[in-house]
Amino acid sequence: MSSPSTPIRAITSTLSLRSAPSIPPPSQTYEPLVKVVLRHRLLSQIFLYSSISTWAIVSLYSSWARGGPSNLGLVGFLVNPLSPLTLIFAITTWGIGVLPVIVFRKLYLTASPTNAASPSQSFQSALKKNATSRLILTYISSAAALTVLHIVLSYACEPFGSDPRLTIFVKSRKHPYYLNGRSLFLITSQVFVACVYLLRNTLKDRTVVRWTSSLSEPSDHTSPLIPMASFITATISMSILAAFAIAAHLVLFGLSRSILLPIVYKIPILPRFIRPFSAHFLKGPMSFVVLAQNWSLVSRAFVVGFMTLLQWEFSESVFDALVAEPVVVSHSVADPALTLISGISSTDDYFKHFAFAELRQFAIDDSTSGSTRRAALFADQKYNPSMWATFARETLLLLGRDYQLFLRKGKPEPAPAKPAPTPKPAPPSAIPATPLVRASVLKPQKQSPLRSALDSLASDGAVASAVEATAVIGATHIPELFKSVSGGPDKSKATAVIPTQPTKKQNSPLAAIANAKKSLESAWVEVGKRTPKVVNDVGAQVRDWWKRERLSKVVESCLPNRKLDALAIDTLCALTSASLTEDKYGVVQRDIPRILEALLSFLSAIEEYQKELNASHPLPTMEDAQNLTPKQLAEISALSVELSKSSDALSEVGDALKDGIVKIVTTFGDRLNAFKFPPRIARKLQGFIDYH
Known part of the structure; x- marks a missing residue:
């Protein structure tokens, strides 16, 4: 059979499976x-x-x-x-x-x-x-x-x-x-x-x-004042x-x-x-x-x-x-939404802050071009995951990390627990072995009477062993009065005197440092006794100022990224509200339950912490303040200032959460009944719905 002159080949087709590209990293687009x-x-x-x-x-x-x-x-x-x-x-x-x-x-x-x-x-x-x-x-x-x-x-x-x-x-x-x-x-x-x-x-x-x-x-015109x-x-x-x-x-x-x-x-x-x-x-x-x-x-x-x-x-x-001024770069690129959403995934919070600030302006733009750009963002199918999915994921991850940090009161995440050690397998049961007989199996020869007598009189013979055992037994019956003059020195008393003598360990560098520290402390105490009372009072106030923990700083450490969190919340809620009329395929509506759950959980934690602060640091009334000394009044005034600063720090995120939830509630209204929420979140959300 002869082979065909024209080789057989597969028919080419333009219908090939192509995977959608992912959003480029911020190091290539935004930064x-x-x-x-x-x-x-x-x-x-x-x-x-x-x-x-x-x-x-x-x-x-x-x-x-x-x-x-x-x-x-x-x-x-x-x-x-x-x-x-x-x-x-x-x-x-x-x-x-x-x-x-x-x-x-x-x-x-x-x-x-x-x-x-x-x-x-x-x-x-x-x-x-x-x-x-x-x-x-x-x-x-x-x-x-x-x-x-x-x-x-x-x-x-x-x-x-x-x-x-x-x-x-x-x-x-x-x-x-x-x-x-x-x-x-x-x-x-x-x-x-x-x-x-x-x-x-x-x-x-x-x-x-x-x-x-x-x-x-961002403003290009700054007042000269x-x-x-x-x-x-x-x-x-x-x-x-x-x-x-x-x-x-x-x-x-x-x-x-x-x-x-x-x-x-x-x-x-x-x-x-x-x-x-x-x-x-x-x-x-x-x-x-x-x-x-x-x-x-x-x-x-x-x-x-x-x-x-x-x-x-x-x-x-x-x-x-x-x-710290906002940076605007979206006007210089062909796809502003892609550039900004790539920017919020930056690992540097500095660039992430700029991206969220500009994306917020993108979300609240009321012009026709702004609405068109948001509609294109919601309908994006060119990237996997899409631009909205990337934005929602990065924003909720940011809020989730800061929410967990807030629950830990600013403390770092604890190290993961070490896995329990695997139990060692039980050793196999030992097989009983026949013991070896190490003694001579031959019949011992009978010694002569002269050899037996010499062995008994040796230093390790039977006679010496009997004398030593008799001496030990007899010593136990000697009265204590005669023990002090018998034999030699008492070893127990000699050993009791030894620790009182200076040893090399006590003369070590660590001991010298400890002694020097004690001498300095004693000298400092002596100087404090001879120092005038006014100087001691000033020194005590300086030490108190240097070491005293500020309540406002403690609260701020719980929300270190509160400016960025407020921007992220405002941007997320603005885009979610705009999706009611601009999201043709309902991409955003699928994420509304988890968005509201994240926002309401964060708000509940902030409100509980605010109540805890007010309960743990109560301020006296005007009638009680009249009976206080000037020093106590100064302390209460400082405490009120710290409480005010703490409330301001909490309200930066709390007010942004309230405004964002209100914006979503007023936009969707009764349409929120189509979603299911956990009971705790549903009760909190119902309060916003009833109020508005």
């Missing part, structure tokens, strides 16, 4: 667009505003150092900010003092707040972070560089003939390496100012984004902070010169290395009189610290405001 907008804000606004503020501060100081309008004249005073020297110093000041701080804020910006209820907890949490050491190095190096630049600017701008006396070494032919105390005081004061400012930012949790206008529409008010507030607060830091540094510098330096000179070998540089500090009066005679130096330190703090505060305030 690059947001990063472009943020990069533009950083370069065109944050850098620009911070550099302008730095130029203004440097110009004012330069004009003041040159004598002001009285010395420069009106024209010279107006032209001085544009002089090449002023511009060079302004650019250098911004580059070495402000730019590193802004770059650090950008690198370590986060949307997750620190779970801390007291300043001490905030401080301890900051110490555990890896970024804290880099933050300290950044601020200290920037402050030191600004101080050196100020010294150079002082020599360049101050009138001829006036010497600020800020050289590295004192002018002495006999001791050319003696450090200049004025320069040392100025540099250490600025380092201390930087540490105080860093402590303030740490307690305020400054690296976290402050969402102030989360639910408001808001930046001016912020600038005035920053100026006043930084002047107070600089005065406090310089005053505290004065005390520490005086104590270091009067107490610490003489102690350091008593350490062996070390004085040989530091004497050529610091021996002159031991001369003169060991008190604060030396500093009191140099108020010009103290005022200069205050001015430098104030300018440094003002530049940092203004730059960071601008940064905080601009990184």
Whole structure:
């Protein structure tokens, strides 16, 4: 049989099974667009505003150092900010003092707040972070560089003939390496100012984004009164902070010169290395009189610290405001709904917040184009899962995680329990074995009488064993009076004396540390007894402020993502309400029961916690308050403030839940009877239906 000339092949068909693609990840669609907008804000606004503020501060100081309008004249005073020297110093000041701080804020910006209820907890949490050491190095190096630049600017701008006396070494032919105390005081004061400012930012949790206008529409027109008010507030607060830091540094510098330096000179070998540089500090009066005679130096330190703090505060305030403004990117893409729904699945809450904020504007758009885009979102079948299914799943997962965190009162999720160990299988029953006979099976030979007598008289023979047994039995019948002089020393009493003698374990480093700690505690108690009562009272108040847990912070730790939760709830309820007229296939209606169940469960938990707070922290009535002491009234006033802040934190999510449920109830009305709910959810939902 011959084979056909034309080969046989299958008929091609265009009807092939193709799986729908999934929604692209946010790293490909949404996050690059947001990063472009943020990069533009950083370069065109944050850098620009911070550099302008730095130029203004440097110009004012330069004009003041040159004598002001009285010395420069009106024209010279107006032209001085544009002089090449002023511009060079302004650019250098911004580059070495402000730019590193802004770059650090950008690198370590986060949307997750620190779970801390007291300043001490905030401080301890900051110490555990890896970024804290880099933050300290950044601020200290920037402050030191600004101080050196100020010294150079002082020599360049101050009138001829006036010497600020800020050289590295004192002018002495006999001791050319003696450090200049004025320069040392100025540099250490600025380092201390930087540490105080860093402590303030740490307690305020400054690296976290402050969402102030989360639910408001983005606006390109900002009132000029808001930046001016912020600038005035920053100026006043930084002047107070600089005065406090310089005053505290004065005390520490005086104590270091009067107490610490003489102690350091008593350490062996070390004085040989530091004497050529610091021996002159031991001369003169060991008190604060030396500093009191140099108020010009103290005022200069205050001015430098104030300018440094003002530049940092203004730059960071601008940064905080601009990184929290809503970002709009949907107008630059072909499919806005796809981009925004991909954005809410981001692993970074910072990008997720922007996506929900813009998606909320998408959900409440009343225009015809907005309705068309929402209808296309509900009818989407190009992706698997669809856009609505992805949105509902991501939103409910977000609310579910925060709901579980709220039920745990902000505590982390407990570790999964270890599985019970599997019982070991019973060993198999042992097979009885015949015991081996290890004795000689041969008949023993009979010993001679002489050999038997010699064996009995040996050290381990029968006679010695009988004598030893008789001695032991006889010793048990000897009275106690004769036991003390018989034989040798009593071993029991000897062993009882041994533990009282010092051992190597008691001389270990741990024991030495414990003894030193006890001595320090006793010394601190003795110092407290000799300290005046006013100082002890102030110290007690400071310790109480440092360690006392704030009720509002405890409540806020239960809802750390309350801004994001409110956005998610508002967006979810707006889209669900719009689906009544815009969802042609009823895709959303299938998810309404679980949406309402999630919202009502979250609302019930918040209301129960609010009742628990009110019951556990009752406030006295006006009649009872009249019989209280001023101290008790102050405590009650502080408690009322904490309760008010706690209620505000709970209401951010609670009000969003109530408004969203009301919106769904008023939109669907009696149509909700077609759904089935658990009894607890049905009773809660019936209350909303009856009210509206």
